[in-house]
Each structure stands twice: as C-alpha cells, then as structure tokens.
Amino acid sequence: NAGVTQTPKFRILKIGQSMTLQCTQDMNHNYMYWYRQDPGMGLKLIYYSVGAGITDKGEVPNGYNVSRSTTEDFPLRLELAAPSQTSVYFCASNLVDSNQPQHFGDGTRLSIL
Amino acid sequence: SQKIEQNSEALNIQEGKTATLTCNYTNYSPAYLQWYRQDPGRGPVFLLLIRENEKEKRKERLKVTFDTTLKQSLFHITASQPADSATYLCALFAGGTSYGKLTFGQGTILTVHP
Numbered sequence: 001n002a003g004v005t006q007t008p009k010f011r012i013l014k015i016g017q018s019m020t021l022q023c024t025q026d027m028n029h030n031y032m033y034w035y036r037q038d039p040g041m042g043l044k045l046i047y048y049s050v051g052a053g054i055t056d057k058g059e060v061p062n063g064y065n066v067s068r069s070t071t072e073d074f075p076l077r078l079e080l081a082a083p084s085q086t087s088v089y090f091c092a093s094n095l096v097d098s099n100q101p102q103h104f105g106d107g108t109r110l111s112i113l
Numbered sequence: 114s115q116k117i118e119q120n121s122e123a124l125n126i127q128e129g130k131t132a133t134l135t136c137n138y139t140n141y142s143p144a145y146l147q148w149y150r151q152d153p154g155r156g157p158v159f160l161l162l163i164r165e166n167e168k169e170k171r172k173e174r175l176k177v178t179f180d181t182t183l184k185q186s187l188f189h190i191t192a193s194q195p196a197d198s199a200t201y202l203c204a205l206f207a208g209g210t211s212y213g214k215l216t217f218g219q220g221t222i223l224t225v226h227p
Contacts, residue, residue: 004156031213033213035217040122040219040220041219042117042202042217042218042219043157043202043204043217044217045214045215045216048214050213058214090156092156100213101149101159101162102157102159102213102215103159104157105156106154106156
C-alpha cells in the first residue's frame with residue numbers, strides 16, 4: 001500500500017515552459033487536493049476534486065489546471081511557468097467522510113528560472 | 114476575512130520539557146481542527162483531530178485542547194524528545210459544503226535540544 005505518490009520529486013523549469021505534476025493514490029479515496037507550500041506561508045489549496053470527473057478551484061488556482069479521469073490519478077498542469085510558481089507542491093487525498101484526515105505525498109519541489 | 118495564525122514560527126525547548134504550540138483563528142466557526150507533523154522534505158502527517166464540541170483530546174504524549182470561545186487550540190507534547198523536532202501545522206475544517214477542504218496555519222518549527 002503506497003499511499004499517495006507524487007512524481008517527479010524535483011524539477012527545474014524555464015519561464016514559459018509547461019509541465020504536469022503527477023499524483024496517484026491507491027487507497028480508493030474520493031477526495032483529492034493540490035496544495036502549494038511557500039516558506040513561512042503554510043499550505044495553500046490550488047484545486048480539489050470530490051470524485052472522478054469533478055474538480056473545483058481552491059484559494060490560488062491561477063496559472064494551473066487539473067483533471068480527474070480516474071479515482072486514482074489527479075495531475076496538476078502548469079501551462080506557462082512563471083517564477084511566482086516556484087514552490088513545493090503537495091497532493092493529498094481522503095475518504096468522502098470529511099472527518100477523515102488527509103494523506104499527503106512527499107511533494108514535488110519546483111523551481112522556475 | 115478568515116485568518117489562522119500559529120503563535121510563533123519557531124519554538125526551542127529542552128528535552129523532557131512540555132512543548133506548547135498555539136493556533137488562533139478569527140472569523141471562523143470550524144467544525145473541527147486537525148494537527149499535522151511535517152518533517153523536512155516530507156509531506157504532512159496527521160496526528161490528532163478535535164471536534165468543536167470536544168474540549169480535549171489525548172494520544173500518548175500528545176494533547177490537544179479546543180476553546181471555541183477564545184477561538185484557540187493548544188497542542189502539547191509532554192516529555193519532549195529530540196525526535197519530536199519537526200514543523201507542526203494546525204488546520205481548520207469549516208464544515209457544511211466545504212467538501213473536506215482544510216485551511217492551514219503557517220506552521221511552528223519545534224526544536225527539542227538534548
């Protein structure tokens with residue numbers, strides 16, 4: 001049981017490039033989330049999904065897109081990378097009962113130069 | 114606007130002492146509050162959940178209190194050990210149609226010195 005798996009662990013992008021951050025969970029969780037974490041700023045919600053085919057914006061969605069074609073996968077897409085998107089990105093998931101804690105992956109550290 | 118603040122960025126204590134971390138919130142009526150631990154280079158890991166109608170929750174050396182009048186949660190680690198050194202995050206769930214979404218504080222870095 002791997003939990004939440006994120007790839008890649010590290011990536012350096014040039015301004016204007018695009019990339020997809022991958023997230024997979026094997027716990028059959030309905031809810032999935034993408035956060036970014038900047039130093040001293042805590043976790044900010046980018047997008048979330050309550051099930052396959054259903055996604056919605058979080059607090060800081062600009063510059064990002066998501067899709068949820070399966071229960072397991074929730075990729076995050078950066079279309080035109082900007083320096084402000086330099087951050088650590090975390091994917092999380094939990095069960096449909098909102099009392100359940102979120103399970104996090106170990107993050108993708110992304111630098112835009 | 115809604116705001117969550119953890120009382121300090123960093124807390125340094127001696128081994129064996131009790132560490133107390135604070136989480137304050139404004140313009141919020143959370144249904145419950147969670148505490149997470151985060152080690153460098155890793156994702157947060159869930160520790161404890163406390164509901165709005167609960168005053169206190171315990172798990173081994175950990176204790177969480179929740180005061181909805183003061184709009185504050187305290188997180189205690191008793192008999193602290195160097196292995197407890199990490200960043201601790203509080204997170205609030207508003208309930209209703211929030212779809213499981215949590216709002217996180219900025220975290221407190223705890224260092225336990227031998």
